[in-house]
Amino acid sequence: METVRTGKVWKFGDRISTDFMMPGHRVLANPDLTPEEAAKFCMEANRPGWAENEVQPGDIIVAGINFGCGSSRNGSQSLNALGIAVVLAESVSRIHLRNAVNTGLPTLVAPGISDFVEEGQRLEVNIVTGVVTNLDTGETLQAEAWEEGSPPYEILMAGGLDAYMRVKVRERGLVAE
Amino acid sequence: MGMTIAEKILAAHAGADSVKPGQYIWCKVDATSGHRLPELEALGVDQVWDKDKVFMVDDHQAPPPTIAVANKVKNLRRLIKKYDITNFFEYGRGGILHQVFAENGMYAPGELIAQCDSHSTAGGVFNACVTNANLDAVHVLAFGELWFRVPESVRVVLNGTLPGWCVGKDVILKVASELGTDFGLYKSVEYVGPVASQMTIAQRWTVSNMGVEVGAKFALFEGDEKTDAFLEGRVDRPYEHVSGDADASYAAEYEFDLSDLTPMVARPGDPGNGVPVESVRGERVKIDQAFLGSCTNARLEDLEVAAKILDGKKVHPDVRMLVSPSSQNVFGEALKAGYLETLLEAGALVEHSTCGPCYGGHLGILGDGETCISSSNRNFKGRMGSPLSHVWLASPATVAASALAGEIVDPREFL
Known part of the structure; x- marks a missing residue:
C-alpha cells in the first residue's frame, strides 16, 4: 500500500450520502453494472458531470461532516473506480468508514480540513501517520491516524478485506494451503 | 466504574x-x-x-x-x-x-x-x-x-x-x-x-x-x-x-419533554430537517405520492392508523398512495383485521412487502419534480428516484391524512 499520496483536491460539503455516491435507481437497480460503469453516476444528484468529465485518477476528496451517511451501499467502490487516492473529511459515518477500509480506499477523519484547503490545491497525505501537507500553502494538518496493529489498520494495509480474508481463511484452516 | x-x-x-x-x-x-x-x-x-x-x-x-x-x-x-x-x-x-x-x-x-x-x-x-x-x-x-x-x-x-x-x-x-x-x-x-x-x-x-x-x-x-x-x-x-x-x-x-409534541415532518434533503407539520400547513405543499411502507413505519399499528383515517373516504384524485407492509406476516394480519380492505376501498395501491420504493429501487420511483410524503427514513436528494423529486418524511398518520387532502396536513385535522 502506497503510504504517501499527492493529488488535486475536490471539495464537497457536509453529509454527502452514499445515495449520492451510488444512486439507488441507477446502481442498486442494475446489479450487473461493473464498478466503472456504476461510478459514472457518482455524485450525479449533487454534482452532475463531475464523475464523467471532471475528476481524474489520483485526485483527493475533501468533505465536511458525516461523509458517507445513510445507506450501507459501498460508496467507496465508486470512489475507488474513479481513482480517488484519498478521502479526508471532518467526520465519516461509521458504515462508510468500514466500507472504505474494507475496499482499501484510505479515508481519514481530519478535523479542520474544510478550512485547510481550497478546491484545486494539491495535498500530500501520509495515510499511516495522518500528516496532511497543503503543497500550495506549505501548511500541515494532523488527521486521525489508524492505530497501528488495530484491525482496520491491518485490513487497510493488506489492501482491503478481500486480501486480508484470503490470508486469514488459510491461517485458520478453512481453506487448504 | x-x-x-x-x-x-x-x-x-x-x-x-x-x-x-x-x-x-x-x-x-x-x-x-x-x-x-x-x-x-x-x-x-x-x-x-x-x-x-x-x-x-x-x-x-x-x-x-x-x-x-x-x-x-x-x-x-x-x-x-x-x-x-x-x-x-x-x-x-x-x-x-x-x-x-x-x-x-x-x-x-x-x-x-x-x-x-x-x-x-x-x-x-x-x-x-x-x-x-x-x-x-x-x-x-x-x-x-x-x-x-x-x-x-x-x-x-x-x-x-x-x-x-x-x-x-x-x-x-x-x-x-x-x-x-x-x-x-x-x-x-x-x-x-x-x-x-x-x-x-x-x-x-x-x-x-x-x-x-x-x-x-x-x-x-x-x-x-x-x-x-x-x-x-x-x-x-x-x-x-x-x-x-x-x-x-x-x-x-x-x-x-415530549408532553407538548405535535406531529412532525422532515423537509426534503435531510432527516434532520424536522419541523411541526402545523408550521408548514400554510405552504400548501401539494403531493403526488404518499408512501406508507419501509422498515421504518409499516407495522400493523401503522396500517391501522392509516385505515382509521381513510375509512370510508377516498385518496385525493391527484395522489397515488402506495402501501407496502413491513412483512408478509404483517400483510396477513392487516388483511385479517380489515385494514387492507379499508385502504383498497379508499383507492390506495397495496403492494407486497418490499424495500423498493423507499430507496428508489422499484415499485414507486419518483419522476422529475414530483413530491412524496413518506413514512420511510431518508429524504436525501434523489433518494426515491429523480434528483429533481422531493421527499418529506412523516408518521403513518400524517402520510394518510396528506393522501386524503392532496397536500401535507396535520393528521389531527382528521383524527
Missing part, C-alpha cells in the same frame, strides 16, 4: 470483564445475514460458521424487476442450499429483513448481531446490540467474529407523556431536528425515560430503526415486559435484560 449497555454487551462478547470507549476488540457475533455468501464462496470457504445463525431474505428488489436481478437472486438461492442456511424466507413468506428476522427470533436482549443493511440499528429495540456489517459480514460468515471499536455511549432521556396522536416517528424526527443527524456519530445511543417506556414496541422500533439517521452504531432501548411479550414464542433461548449502570460513563445526556 460501571458500564453502559453497549459496553456490557461488547465486553461479554469479547470475553472481557470490561471494555472502554476507543478500544479495538474482536467479538463473537450471535447472528448475521446471508448477503455475503457470494463473497464467502469466492474465498473458497465451503461452510458457514453456524448455519442456524445466518438469516436471509431478498427484499430490495423483490420479486425481481429485471433479468439481472433475477439471476442475482437465483445465485443466492443456490448458495442458501449449498451452505444449508436454515433461516431463509422466500417471496411470500418474507418481507423486509428487519421485520422478518425479528419475527423469526433472530434478536434477543444482550445479544450482538452484525448484519447487512444500514437500518440494522432497528434491532436495538430488543435491547440487543444490532448494527451493520456490510462487506465484512463475510468475516462473520466465515468465523462468527467481527472487530469493533468500542463506542462512547450517550443517553437520550424522553420525559413527559406522549400525546395520543404522536408516535415514535414524531419522536425521532424531533430528536434529529434538535440534535442533528450527527449527534450519534460512532456512538451507542440509549433511549430511556417515561416516553421510552410508554411507547409500543412498534414505536420504539421506528426510533431504533432511524438510529442510523442520527449516525449511531447502536440505538438501544432497555428491556421490559413489552419486549418480552414480542419475543414470546419467537425466541426460545434464555436471555436477560441489560441496563446501563448508575455509575456508567456517558459522553452526553440529552433531555426532551
Whole structure:
C-alpha cells in the first residue's frame, strides 16, 4: 500500500450520502453494472458531470461532516473506480468508514480540513501517520491516524478485506494451503 | 466504574470483564445475514460458521424487476442450499429483513448481531446490540467474529407523556431536528425515560430503526415486559435484560419533554430537517405520492392508523398512495383485521412487502419534480428516484391524512 499520496483536491460539503455516491435507481437497480460503469453516476444528484468529465485518477476528496451517511451501499467502490487516492473529511459515518477500509480506499477523519484547503490545491497525505501537507500553502494538518496493529489498520494495509480474508481463511484452516 | 449497555454487551462478547470507549476488540457475533455468501464462496470457504445463525431474505428488489436481478437472486438461492442456511424466507413468506428476522427470533436482549443493511440499528429495540456489517459480514460468515471499536455511549432521556396522536416517528424526527443527524456519530445511543417506556414496541422500533439517521452504531432501548411479550414464542433461548449502570460513563445526556409534541415532518434533503407539520400547513405543499411502507413505519399499528383515517373516504384524485407492509406476516394480519380492505376501498395501491420504493429501487420511483410524503427514513436528494423529486418524511398518520387532502396536513385535522 502506497503510504504517501499527492493529488488535486475536490471539495464537497457536509453529509454527502452514499445515495449520492451510488444512486439507488441507477446502481442498486442494475446489479450487473461493473464498478466503472456504476461510478459514472457518482455524485450525479449533487454534482452532475463531475464523475464523467471532471475528476481524474489520483485526485483527493475533501468533505465536511458525516461523509458517507445513510445507506450501507459501498460508496467507496465508486470512489475507488474513479481513482480517488484519498478521502479526508471532518467526520465519516461509521458504515462508510468500514466500507472504505474494507475496499482499501484510505479515508481519514481530519478535523479542520474544510478550512485547510481550497478546491484545486494539491495535498500530500501520509495515510499511516495522518500528516496532511497543503503543497500550495506549505501548511500541515494532523488527521486521525489508524492505530497501528488495530484491525482496520491491518485490513487497510493488506489492501482491503478481500486480501486480508484470503490470508486469514488459510491461517485458520478453512481453506487448504 | 460501571458500564453502559453497549459496553456490557461488547465486553461479554469479547470475553472481557470490561471494555472502554476507543478500544479495538474482536467479538463473537450471535447472528448475521446471508448477503455475503457470494463473497464467502469466492474465498473458497465451503461452510458457514453456524448455519442456524445466518438469516436471509431478498427484499430490495423483490420479486425481481429485471433479468439481472433475477439471476442475482437465483445465485443466492443456490448458495442458501449449498451452505444449508436454515433461516431463509422466500417471496411470500418474507418481507423486509428487519421485520422478518425479528419475527423469526433472530434478536434477543444482550445479544450482538452484525448484519447487512444500514437500518440494522432497528434491532436495538430488543435491547440487543444490532448494527451493520456490510462487506465484512463475510468475516462473520466465515468465523462468527467481527472487530469493533468500542463506542462512547450517550443517553437520550424522553420525559413527559406522549400525546395520543404522536408516535415514535414524531419522536425521532424531533430528536434529529434538535440534535442533528450527527449527534450519534460512532456512538451507542440509549433511549430511556417515561416516553421510552410508554411507547409500543412498534414505536420504539421506528426510533431504533432511524438510529442510523442520527449516525449511531447502536440505538438501544432497555428491556421490559413489552419486549418480552414480542419475543414470546419467537425466541426460545434464555436471555436477560441489560441496563446501563448508575455509575456508567456517558459522553452526553440529552433531555426532551415530549408532553407538548405535535406531529412532525422532515423537509426534503435531510432527516434532520424536522419541523411541526402545523408550521408548514400554510405552504400548501401539494403531493403526488404518499408512501406508507419501509422498515421504518409499516407495522400493523401503522396500517391501522392509516385505515382509521381513510375509512370510508377516498385518496385525493391527484395522489397515488402506495402501501407496502413491513412483512408478509404483517400483510396477513392487516388483511385479517380489515385494514387492507379499508385502504383498497379508499383507492390506495397495496403492494407486497418490499424495500423498493423507499430507496428508489422499484415499485414507486419518483419522476422529475414530483413530491412524496413518506413514512420511510431518508429524504436525501434523489433518494426515491429523480434528483429533481422531493421527499418529506412523516408518521403513518400524517402520510394518510396528506393522501386524503392532496397536500401535507396535520393528521389531527382528521383524527
